[in-house]
Amino acid sequence: MSAGIQDKPAAQAVGNTCDWQIRRQKVSERGKFLLETAQWSDCQFVVGTEPHQQLFSVHKLFLAMSSPVFEAMFFGGMPEKDEPIPILDVQPEAFKALLEYIYTDEINLQSFDQACELCYVAKKYMIPHVVEECTKYLWGDLFPKNACRAYEFARLFEEPVLMDKCLRIICSETEAVLREGSFEDIEVSTLETILDQEELSINSELELFEAVQRWAAAECSRRGVDIKSMRSVLGSAIGKIRLLTLTPAEFAEGPALSPLLTKDESFAILMNISSKTATKVTLPESFSTCSVPRKRPAGEDKHIIQLPGEAREGQKYYCLRNISPQPHGYNTSNLDCSVSFTVDRNICVLGVQVPTQICPPPPPFRYDGPQLHESYTEVIYAHLLDSDGSRLTYTHVTSRVSYASLVEITFDRPVYIQRNKIYRVGVVLNKMGRYPMGTGDRRIVCGSVLFNFCVGPDIDSVREGIIKSIVFTY
Template sequence: MGTPNDWQVKKRKVSERGRYLLETSQWSDCKFIVGTEPHQETFQCHKLFLAIASPVFDAMFFGGMAEKDVPIPILDVQPEAFRALLEYIYTDGINLQSFDQACELCYAAKKYMLPYLVEECTKFLWRDLHPRNACRAYEFAKLFEEPVLMEKCLEIMCSETQAVLSDPSFEEAEHSTLVTLLEQENLAVTSELILFEAVTRWAGRECQRRGLTPSGENLRTVLGSEPLRLLRLLTLTPSQLASGPAISTLLTRDEAFALLLEASAPRESADLPEGLCTSRVPRYHPKKRGCTMPPRLGKAHPFRKVGLFSGGSPPLESTDHNPMMAMTWGSPSRSHCWRNMIPDAPCYHATGNMEASVTFTVDRNICVVGILVPTQVSERHRHGENPSSSGEHYISELAPRSSELNPSYMHVISSSAVNPYSAQSPQNLSKPRSSGSGPSMSVTAGSSRDTLASDGMFGARIMGFNEEYTELLYAHLTDADGCRLTYTHLSARVQPDSMVEISFNRSVHLTRGRTYKIGVQFTNSGWYPIGECDRTVKCDDVTFNFCVGGSDHYIRDGLIRSIIFTF
């Protein structure tokens, strides 16, 4: 009679033994809670298996940020993708069945730094490119900076345009993808009317996603000005205009009349209302196919150390700790909505897997690109005078001397002269503090355009402090219904008593008056500054209202110190 452990003798290959452990969870020593409700699943795994496959898991379990024996939440990966990831780690098996599955698995593989799995997923996507998924594949390639795949997808969008537009998946495309398509000189459409109808359908679907009635005003709001500026409606005949765009709620009466008048009696220089395209050049050129790739503005580092009180140094480079950080710089002009912290803010002793979140609204449409969060508090700043028994300590505030501050470069000659967690925002360190007290006080931060980046302060170090540690963070942005709009994960060496910039995987357009939520998962044990921050901040003519809704809608919101945005 065999012993309970005789299963080993029946397994010929290591992959077979790995599959047995994966399926039975025998000897498992870690637990993951993957996905979001109601589709959340729990996985029992083995630290050693995970660590020998992924440097991220290695750092998570055996590095300086080793996890405690508590369930590890992974909110930004679907359970099916995580199961496929584990199958690859335990057995080397890859079983891709669909385009969507390959996208989800590729994201997980990039997140946990499994380059060979990423390669296999990308190969599958190449083989499965069709008009029905060209837009989704283009967005995937753009997100993960795969320029060759991007170009191939755009080529399909240009050469098989009508098939792309007629597929229901087009209505799920991102706004930026819609604009990119309309920017193309050569599209396989017999009439601009096809593009106009597709744009109208997309806008109607976007209104539905946002819970808006598809009125003319709402259609234009969700579209923005760019698509209408790119539609070449003057290539249509008067009868086509009269039976289509002229009676659409997307155009105003004045715009429709001006288009009909210009189409009926063309003039050398078209006189149309501002925001409409005056081109009469049709897009369809049967003998000239091709596409125009959008300019690559580059992508900011997903994890940038911001030394708020030190001299400049070069940006973070690709390292063994984080090889995925080798990305190019460059972005549109950005603004920082800083949330001032109340003096004598307590710092919280996290024991791993600490969540921070904040709900907010804006009074103007903006585009969110990232956030700033603090790193851990050094021992020097933990020794306040008001310790408590609740796991909180108070940060002793060290007022900066104006003679030691250069507000342009954020440079402090003596690092002991300032506490990075003081009540003042970085761009206003040399200015008086805002009046008022408590979390409800209103602050006008003023313009904070990104002179920071051009002044070389990113990647700067705090002078006199070299005790780096490894930080692993997960961040996401959701709408009021909990639908994830963007996300990212970060792993890098950072210094205490500093700030870290987190750039989302893609920027997100936010609509004024709607509620959004930013969440950050801190996985490391240590002390973090938790003080209360301003709940109303005005920055570059945008008013941010934080902590919207009941207190159950946000937690430890003071850890999210700044929202980075563009227009």
């Protein structure tokens, strides 16, 4: 056994503490103690592969209560033997997280990778609540950098809702997806799925060709074959690129020079691009005959989509809400405020504006009037969610601000939102102090955009007025 494996006798010795139950009021606390100390454990699992194997001492009854697979394993017709049970296809950390849920009802997800691994082991042992929690976490942590991997994960485990959401991100933010280094690691079936899409957020098919070429080179490296084999590792994917949508110059300066194409293929394609009547030059069967460029996702105007490092065009608008004053509220820990909204045309949301504290909080926190000459350090978390509760963008701000003023918060990533769909913008204020409360206007026209606030199942709250303004462009 490798280093770091749990020593069962030593662990049990730690657990033999007098009256340990008395100091633990909750079942989850007692379960945690049993898991950590292996007190009364009657089964062991060897999880993972060398050199990262770990041994877990557990209790059959606990596991059988949570999983029909464990129940069959321990109390079915063919119960396991007393020797440690090997589990080679699961990561030790994921198995540990599953045990923590079984013993304490707690699921502590910290990363995308962890959620994927835990979801796998939860599926394996038929614990649907854990699968659901992992899927929800993945919904809220989808970005161009992991959309392809999440899509492959969702397809493998037959999660159609997650698959659809991943594909929507891939189609709406294709340029960012293609630029990610992780794109070169996707499966060929995922590559083909992307190339099958009628709507992609790209300026030219040349972007797809270059990305496919990078992927093919990486695949050759993974297989340990010569770079000249790029064409063979692509299979039918090369035929899904719409090369006929390129200009003669784009094709001649790019794909025509690529090792993916033979000279005869490049000549035939170039002739078909250059002349619509070039009937004597037959296009190779494996290549797309489509000369219609792909559409951008419905409602998308590329001039308002900001990519990393690029300048944003267009005017910035502030949908400023009139707030009906209510008694000021004093925040003693974290003040969580949000409001749902819809718009009647597609826009790009850049951020929000929220009010700062109305005054310094002198004991006993009475209101002495605004003191504009003073400032303090504000700590704010802001996010934008879709109708499923999935996080579209967020930011965390720590800034020196003036009392009785507005602070503008810019999201880490601007998001293009669609008309007549419900979204929710929220902030969490982390500083103790007195904030202005109230309810805001329900309908506002800003520029040529109609905003409707507090829509759907939203509940009126004086805290929704903390969202003073939505910053956007279109």
